[in-house]
Amino acid sequence: SQTITGNFASVIHGLNANHLTDQVIQRSKRMILDTLGVGLQGTGTEVCHKVTQYSKLYRSDTSSTVWGHLGFRLPPLYAAFVNGVAVSS
DSSP states (O other): OOOHHHHHHHHHHTOOGGGSOHHHHHHHHHHHHHHHHHHHHHTTSHHHHHHHHHHTTOOOSSOEEOTTOTTOEEOHHHHHHHHHHHHHO
């Protein structure tokens, strides 16, 4: 028996651009740009600075980009956390 989340993931995994209308694609592009803009603005907040400093404690062999910090990378979980804080700051 598959969970609701697993079922939803299967449906999403099966989608491709041919399943989407032009309106959905355009709105999605606008939302992505909005998220990037808000996230980059949020990198300058005090709370984002604090979580970035805290996350520097963690290192791994795999790393991901932290928005607004050239050459600074974190393990994917912490990079996602810092970038998420930036978006919501």
